[in-house]
Each structure stands twice: as structure tokens, then as C-alpha cells.
Amino acid sequence: MVWRFSRLYAKGRTQQSETFIGATNSISNTAIPVTHADQANDAYALPENIQQLQRDAVLHYLLRALLKGNYRIPIQAPQHILDIGCGSGIWCRNLAHQFSQAHVYGIDLTNSRPVSSANVHFIAGQTPQELPFQENSFDFIHQRFLAYSLQPRQWPGLLNHIHRVARHGAWIEFVEGASEYCTPSGPANTQLADGLSQLAGQRGLDIDLINRLDTLINPALFVNMKKEQFSLPLGNWAGLMGTLMARECLTYIADQKTAFLEDLGYTARQFDSIAQTVTAEWETLHSTITINVIYAQVKKESRY
Template sequence: MPWWFFRRRSRGSLSAAHAADPVQPSSGWHLGEVALPRLQGSRRYLQEQPYLLPKDLGEVNRLDFQHYVLRAALHSNYLAPIGQPRRILDVGCGTGQWAFELAQQFPQAEVIGLDLELVKASASPPPNYRFVQGDILHGLPFDDNSFDFVHQRLLVLAIPQAAWPAAVQELARVTAPGGWIELLEVGTALQDYLPSGPATQEFYQLGSQLAALRGIDTDGTVMRSLARYLEEAGLVNIHYQALDVPLGEWGGRIGSLMALDLREVWKAISAPIAARFGRSEQEVLALIEQAHREWNSFHTSCHFAVAYGQKPI
């Protein structure tokens, strides 16, 4: 069985009383079906998952920062014409900040954030928000046709490239007729960071080799296929929008903030890269700092894309 294969869980709904309990999938891919290379370093990595980034306090802070950068770049939290949804699902919710803001924007809606772990406990979450522990690779623990708006973004480093079509089909399964799915992803090919200098190119080669060992997309296929995934999942009224976001002070406030965020992403995998390819971590960190300077001098931009589509009524 290919390691990216997964079966859906039972499609029985998860009651509110058990919403915070860990999901126990009945089947799915497990560590041992494939030898995932260990991510070495002082930060906390999920060794049993293909996810390439850490799961720790430093990543929590970065995810919150990234949320505000993306909201500023998009001028919104979403682009789909969702109307007044009754139920909203955020798959891979991270810190929950996006879902919190949607819960505040739509107080009449039930908003659910789903992720591998509850990474940031909130003392006062919106009353219409709840967290569910789960994994898209094991199937979503919700009934068919459950949500009016299903949102997922920046999981290209978490979902193996070969699993993307089935993952989007699972998103479509839980979307209600007339409801919308929105996907936002960043490019993973060197051509998605242009023009690029020698340090950027060298780090990309190292990072892409590490990602490939975990089945992660390294040539930008996922970002460029978002509309196709939605179409194959049976959605209609599909829209695809490419976004070029500047990296560096040359791009103003958004450029400065996006460069800071990307530098932290690269630093988060500096130790695993160093360990895997026989470099010192100091050498890798110096390479990242050189790349960070290059983005400003070369006027580098980073490519993102948003795709959304509607489930037929």
C-alpha cells in the first residue's frame, strides 16, 4: 500500500461533548509503512508526520505573525463569496487565529478549527468556536455535507504531494451543497522566488531535498493545481488567483513582514538541513541571512495562489 494512502474514518458526526477529545482514526498511514527521515534539532518536530515545520512555541508565534501578514496581503481573511455561513471549518487551523476572527465576524455561525494538536490554548475563545483534533490524512471526523465554508491554507509542507487530490475530495465531502471551499498555498519551486540570488538558490536546493524525502511537493505542482483539485472533486464556479508578494523592504510594509516570516520558516528547518547534509547549523543560518539580504537587493517576490469553488446544489 502506498504510504500516502488513507481511508476515511466513520462518517458519524462528532458530538459537541466530545469535540475536544483526540480523534482516534480507525485506519490510515502510520510510521513504519515508510521510513520518514528523522528531523534532527533542538526544536520539537512531529517525527511520525510528513509535516516539515516544528510544533512548538516559536512556531506558534510565527503562525500568528504569518496570519496578520497574509490578511494584509489579501486585504481580507478569505476571497470566496460565502454569504452568511452557518457552519465553518478551518482545516489545519494552527493557532486558531483565522477561525477566531471568522467566529467574531459571523457570530451566528458555528466555527470549528481542526489540527493535529491544540497548539495554543485561549483563555477566552469566541463562544461559537470549538477545536477538534484530527488529521486530514486520516479523513475528517464529520458527516457528509456538514459545512457551508471549508477553509484550508499553507498545508503544502504537511500534505504529501500524492495525497492532495484525495485530501481535497475529503474537503468536498464535508462541504454542504451550495457551500464553498477555499485553498491558499505558496509555491515550492525555485521559480516561485524570483529573481533569486546564489544564497537563495543554494538554500532552496537543500530544503527541497529534505522536503522530497518526506513526499512534500518541491516543484510548485500543488499551488498550480489547486483549481484542478477542486474541479476533480466536483466543484463548480471555480476561481484561481495568483498572488506575487514582495520579499524585503523594497516591497514596503508587506514586503518587510513577508521576508521576516519566510526567514523564520527557513530557520525552522536549519538544524534538520544541517544534520542531513553534513553542514554546521551556523553555516546554514548564515546562508539564510545572506538570502534575506538578497531578497531586498534582487527585488525578489514570492508566489502564492488562492483557489475557491462551490459544491453543486
């Protein structure tokens, strides 16, 4: 997914938190209002001030509107929630507000995030195969946009650790973009996607694994698994949501220029030509980005 790639490949920029523990173009820059009537009709409508928010927050609210909530699992009153690779912590803060009785833990490379309430806890961690929590600690474990940060060999260990720290009957949820950059895809977007795939391969990543995450989930350890797919629009043709997503993607594309030039041998003119053409393709083809949501329940025969 494009915004996860931006953390991997952007060179010469200060990055917020990396991906794990313990955004001149044709997209309009004018404000697009969201009325109070719109808000009243949809509990998860985009906030009126969304265009003033930081990128991580914009992406969060785009996904929340797309998924009609902060998550898809059928859970009622979780008591202990874990967000793996929490980034800025915005998902954690939303969950802590939604479930005021719960304790929400976010884990990433650093814990320097503002804490908005007593039931939010941020922890620094180092590797994707270490979750520094006791067994049977959580009844909801969430992970979003980490597939492009994990090599195939890291997934079994991560899933085992998730199973260890989860309670029997707990829910796990993975939210990831599909490996395809966007669909339908014109020549410029196809060329961009091919370049991203090459960059992923150079870093030991399997870009196609993201579409097969459900096959990594062991049915002996996780049951009631379900995979859902959602289409996130890309471009002005789709109104506010599409315009905001296009801005995120354009910022991401700009972040990739150094990698394309240094690692793939593109010239500046070649890259700029691609970057200037993709938006026209989005508008003509009504392109979308596919979001996969995979969730399941933890099964523990011994209950530890």
C-alpha cells in the first residue's frame, strides 16, 4: 500500500515513526466543505477540519469513513487492546475514547506520542518478533499497514507472538492495501507500480504476500477468519474522499523520486513524466485502491 511504502523508501526526509515495534499536479488544493448535515447522516463522516490534519490523521479518518468504523470485528466491550505499529497513535486514542473502560496499548519504535487520556499507553519496541507483554493479555489486537515492512520470514514469529499475548476468544485484525498500486491502472501507474515492486524486492520484501495474508493464519490457532475488501477512491472524480486520497498518493510519489533515481536508474525527466501523468489516469479511469481487512478469533486449546 502506498503510504506504507513512503516510510520505507523516502530518502533525505525526516520520518515520523518507522513501521513497527512492542502525502505541481492536477489535484485541487481548494477547501472542500463537509456540512453538519453530512455529519448527521453518517456517524463516521470525515471531520470538518480534516484538511488541516497531519497525514497520519487524514489516512486514519479516510479509512474510518471507508470501513464505517475504527475496526470491522464483532466485539462489544474489549478490556485490553493492542495496536501493533501504532504510528502517531491516532487509532489508539480513538479506541480509548470509544471504549473508555478499556486500556489501549500502542507499540512502535518510539513512545514519544501525546497521551490524551489515562487509558492510553505507548510503548517502544524493536523488532516485529517481540511483543513485550504477558500471555493472555489482550482481547483485541490490531495491526494496520505493516505488510510492506515485514519480510516473509518474519510473519510466522509475529503471528506466534500475537497468539501468545492474546486471550482465548480474542479478536485479531489486519488492515492492508492490496499489492496492486491502483485499479484500473493506466501505463504511468503500471510503470510506477513496477518500480515499487523492484524496490520492494531489493529490500527482501514479497509484494504479493500482502494479498495472501489470510493463508498465513494457522486455522489451528485462529478460527472464524473472514476477509473483506473495500475500494478507496483515488482522484477528484470521487469527491472529498478521492481528492484527499489523491493528495496523499501524490506526496508519497514525490517521496519516491530519490529511490527511483538512485536505486532504479531513472532520470529526473522520466520520473517527473510519470508523476505528472498518474493523476490524469486516475480521473479518466476512476481508479481505486483496494483495502483488505482480515480478522479472526484466537483459539487456545490449553488456555495456557
